[in-house]
Amino acid sequence: MKAVYLILILISAASAWDFSYDLTMDVIKETTTLTNSFATSNAISPTVSINGNGTFTAKRAEGLSQFTDYRSGSGWLNWKPLNGIEMSTTFARGISLEDRFGSRVRDDRTDSATGAIRYSRGSWLNTNVAVGVRTVDYIISTGQRNNDGNFYRVGSTVNKTILNGINTSVGFTENRAYGNETNNFSNGIEARMSYYFPDEYMGGSLSADISGDRYSIIEVDSLVNTIGESWSHSESLELPVIIPGVYIDFNTLWSNETKYYESAFPDSIQVDPRNDDRSTRSLNSNMFWELAENIELDFSFSRTIGKMEKLTEVYGSEDTYRLDESNDNKLLNVTLTYSPGGARIVFQRLVELYSYDTVIDEGDTSSIYTNDYDKDEYREFIGITSSIPLSSRFTITCGMNGQQRSAYYIMASQSANSNTSSTYTFNPGYRYSLGSNWDLSQYLKLTANYTNYIFPEYTRSEDRLSRRLDEFFSLNRVSSDSTMLGISHRFTLSDQGTMENGVFFRAEESLNNTITLNAGFHVSSNVGITPSYSYQYVTRNRMDLQIKTVDNLHHLGIRSAIGVMGGTFNANITRTFYSSSSRESYWKASVGFNVRM
Amino acid sequence: MRAILHKHIYFLLAALYFCSCSLFEPRIPEEPSSEGIVWQDPTSPDIVVENMQSALNGSSALYTNCFSESFVFYADTNDINEYSGEYNFSGWTLDVESYTVVSQLFSVVPTDSTVIAVFSIDPENPDPPAPADSVTIFRNYSITVPQSVHSGTGTPAVGTAVLFMIEDDYGSWTIREWHDTRYLSVSYVTWAVAKAAYR
Numbered sequence: 001m002k003a004v005y006l007i008l009i010l011i012s013a014a015s016a017w018d019f020s021y022d023l024t025m026d027v028i029k030e031t032t033t034l035t036n037s038f039a040t041s042n043a044i045s046p047t048v049s050i051n052g053n054g055t056f057t058a059k060r061a062e063g064l065s066q067f068t069d070y071r072s073g074s075g076w077l078n079w080k081p082l083n084g085i086e087m088s089t090t091f092a093r094g095i096s097l098e099d100r101f102g103s104r105v106r107d108d109r110t111d112s113a114t115g116a117i118r119y120s121r122g123s124w125l126n127t128n129v130a131v132g133v134r135t136v137d138y139i140i141s142t143g144q145r146n147n148d149g150n151f152y153r154v155g156s157t158v159n160k161t162i163l164n165g166i167n168t169s170v171g172f173t174e175n176r177a178y179g180n181e182t183n184n185f186s187n188g189i190e191a192r193m194s195y196y197f198p199d200e201y202m203g204g205s206l207s208a209d210i211s212g213d214r215y216s217i218i219e220v221d222s223l224v225n226t227i228g229e230s231w232s233h234s235e236s237l238e239l240p241v242i243i244p245g246v247y248i249d250f251n252t253l254w255s256n257e258t259k260y261y262e263s264a265f266p267d268s269i270q271v272d273p274r275n276d277d278r279s280t281r282s283l284n285s286n287m288f289w290e291l292a293e294n295i296e297l298d299f300s301f302s303r304t305i306g307k308m309e310k311l312t313e314v315y316g317s318e319d320t321y322r323l324d325e326s327n328d329n330k331l332l333n334v335t336l337t338y339s340p341g342g343a344r345i346v347f348q349r350l351v352e353l354y355s356y357d358t359v360i361d362e363g364d365t366s367s368i369y370t371n372d373y374d375k376d377e378y379r380e381f382i383g384i385t386s387s388i389p390l391s392s393r394f395t396i397t398c399g400m401n402g403q404q405r406s407a408y409y410i411m412a413s414q415s416a417n418s419n420t421s422s423t424y425t426f427n428p429g430y431r432y433s434l435g436s437n438w439d440l441s442q443y444l445k446l447t448a449n450y451t452n453y454i455f456p457e458y459t460r461s462e463d464r465l466s467r468r469l470d471e472f473f474s475l476n477r478v479s480s481d482s483t484m485l486g487i488s489h490r491f492t493l494s495d496q497g498t499m500e501n502g503v504f505f506r507a508e509e510s511l512n513n514t515i516t517l518n519a520g521f522h523v524s525s526n527v528g529i530t531p532s533y534s535y536q537y538v539t540r541n542r543m544d545l546q547i548k549t550v551d552n553l554h555h556l557g558i559r560s561a562i563g564v565m566g567g568t569f570n571a572n573i574t575r576t577f578y579s580s581s582s583r584e585s586y587w588k589a590s591v592g593f594n595v596r597m
Numbered sequence: 598m599r600a601i602l603h604k605h606i607y608f609l610l611a612a613l614y615f616c617s618c619s620l621f622e623p624r625i626p627e628e629p630s631s632e633g634i635v636w637q638d639p640t641s642p643d644i645v646v647e648n649m650q651s652a653l654n655g656s657s658a659l660y661t662n663c664f665s666e667s668f669v670f671y672a673d674t675n676d677i678n679e680y681s682g683e684y685n686f687s688g689w690t691l692d693v694e695s696y697t698v699v700s701q702l703f704s705v706v707p708t709d710s711t712v713i714a715v716f717s718i719d720p721e722n723p724d725p726p727a728p729a730d731s732v733t734i735f736r737n738y739s740i741t742v743p744q745s746v747h748s749g750t751g752t753p754a755v756g757t758a759v760l761f762m763i764e765d766d767y768g769s770w771t772i773r774e775w776h777d778t779r780y781l782s783v784s785y786v787t788w789a790v791a792k793a794a795y796r
Binding site for chain 1: 620637699759
């Protein structure tokens with residue numbers, strides 16, 4: 001850490017330096033978060049630069065009686081002795097602390113010193129080699145522990161353009177970290193190619209990527225090592241424009257990950273049969289069609305299939321059982337946009353089906369395992385939204401949509417919970433520009449949701465209906481720096497209950513009414529302040545339990561964005577009071593400051 | 598423009614037909630062999646806990662509906678320290694919760710047994726009245742999952758769940774964060790350890 005301070009002192013003493021600083025503080029009810037970060041660099045000469053950065057984050061959660069504290073800092077010296085060669089020395093420190101109920105429960109500290117050489121030849125070769133030492137100290141329930149050691153990292157990438165236009169890239173990495181307790185090793189390789197069709201094809205490209213990784217975690221005092229392997233390949237194709245106005249692209253992904261355990265000693269009889277295999281395949285396609293000057297069709301389809309096989313040991317025995325899971329997600333989204341003049345009308349149709357399947361192989365166990373959670377989740381949406389200017393100042397908006405979501409639990413033991421939820425929304429509104437940055441707007445939103453069970457004779461829950469009305473009105477003048485003057489009103493009325501034999505039995509009704517006054521003004525040309533006051537009236541009546549609550553809330557706020565010292569100071573602070581003295585007031589505040597020099 | 602529309606109308610019809618083809622046809626569920634669980638609209642934090650208890654006791658996949666998409670489970674740091682190297686508690690998202698509880702823990706329960714979950718209000722931390730938009734509530738819990746590694750019959754998982762909940766624009770509550778707290782004076786494991794054995 002002293003090295004970091006030394007570097008910072010050197011930086012502050014130097015003349016030509018770049019510096020940035022960010023500060024954010026948020027208070028939401030009982031949780032306070034403070035984040036400070038800085039970054040600085042100084043070019044001592046054309047070949048030597050000195051750099052540093054640091055972050056400090058603290059979070060206090062009163063309800064959890066928790067205080068967490070993260071600190072990290074690093075300083076590094078860069079030297080470019082020859083063209084294409086860069087050498088650096090880095091010192092870094094990280095601290096992570098946590099207190100719960102007044103006691104220290106986490107104290108993790110990591111220090112490292114790294115020397116690195118980077119070699120770049122033209123644009124086709126990049127090589128990195130780094131070696132270093134580190135100390136890792138942490139506490140567990142039995143006391144202080146450490147995992148000190150050394151490490152090295154090697155990586156190289158070769159880029160080459162072949163066959164007159166195909167860009168290729170091949171790279172590898174090798175990382176080794178040795179410690180008193182744990183050794184972490186990893187290797188990776190990756191190859192990429194891309195090709196852009198000649199200009200006469202009017203667009204079009206092809207790219208492919210294949211990669212493989214292997215890692216191992218070796219606990220020094222363990223007889224079993226953890227091994228992980230993964231590989232993936234992806235391809236993307238953007239078709240040339242064959243039909244004018246039609247743009248089509250596809251991309252695919254195949255990936256596979258496996259995790260297993262192997263004996264730390266080749267002649268050991270210690271075995272751990274557990275494994276975890278996961279694979280993913282996906283296909284995404286999109287077609288964008290300019291049907292006419294003001295009509296566009298966007299048609300996209302995607303499908304993702306995932307599989308997982310996991311072998312688990314039965315506790316207290318050497319028996320195992322295997323759970324195979326698979327999921328299949330299909331999504332089709334069609335959007336048709338019509339834009340005559342300044343108007344915009346969008347029609348959308350969406351269908352999605354998510355299927356989940358499981359199979360259990362009990363192997364040679366004497367126990368019986370069941371997994372009855374096969375399910376299908378189906379979603380269907382159809383809607384239209386419009387924004388139509390009747391004059392240069394007056395615009396009407398309207399939206400209508402219907403959505404159906406169904407959850408089908410396939411197996412007999414769970415299928416009684418299968419249900420369908422239908423939601424319908426109607427949303428008209430308007431905007432009117434009064435001039436001089438004054439805007440008038442209002443919208444209404446009506447929503448109804450009905451949930452019914454597919455096997456009503458087997459369910460202990462009733463079919464449910466909820467209804468909701470939202471209204472919003474705003475008359476405000478908003479300056480370019482967000483200073484606001486005016487009034488707004490938000491009103492929500494909702495109820496819900498059960499449906500029995502076609503009769504609606506209301507169980508709950510709630511009302512939320514908020515009126516807000518913004519009194520923004522400018523102290524100077526670049527300092528705007530917006531004090532605000534909101535009165536909120538909230539009632540909730542649970543008729544089924546005969547419980548009714550009424551709250552009167554007063555929100556006092558102030559927000560501003562001020563340019564100071566070459567940076568910007570942002571503040572948005574609200575204090576909420578209840579009319580009832582038995583309710584505790586609370587803060588919602590966000591204060592930020594950033595500067596770049 | 599009419600001519601252009603006529604030219605492409607077949608494509609539009611094909612696209613709309615594709616939306617409703619059998620590729621998107623869901624499977625038909627089997628006739629139920631048992632009753633469903635009791636599920637209420639989660640219009641308050643206490644109803645979320647009631648739904649969660651009901652879903653656990655019925656070994657129902659609706660358990661995951663009690664959590665928000667951005668859900669994170671935080672194990673007690675004492676558990677993290679004590680079981681370091683044995684279990685992985687980090688990055689415990691909704692996917693991990695669904696896999697460990699629904700796919701794994703529920704699977705080990707014999708067909709003639711049931712999960713027994715009880716959540717009770719922590720007397721030292723009663724619920725705040727009529728919370729708005731977000732709230733932190735405390736629940737002492739006892740969860741028995743027969744035939745499971747750590748929380749089988751007679752050795753329930755116990756502890757205090759500190760639940761940070763959020764309310765969406767439609768007044769529905771979900772659990773965004775579960776901070777698990779263990780009883781230092783009890784030898785039973787927490788829900789975190791009970792689940793982590795199956796991760």
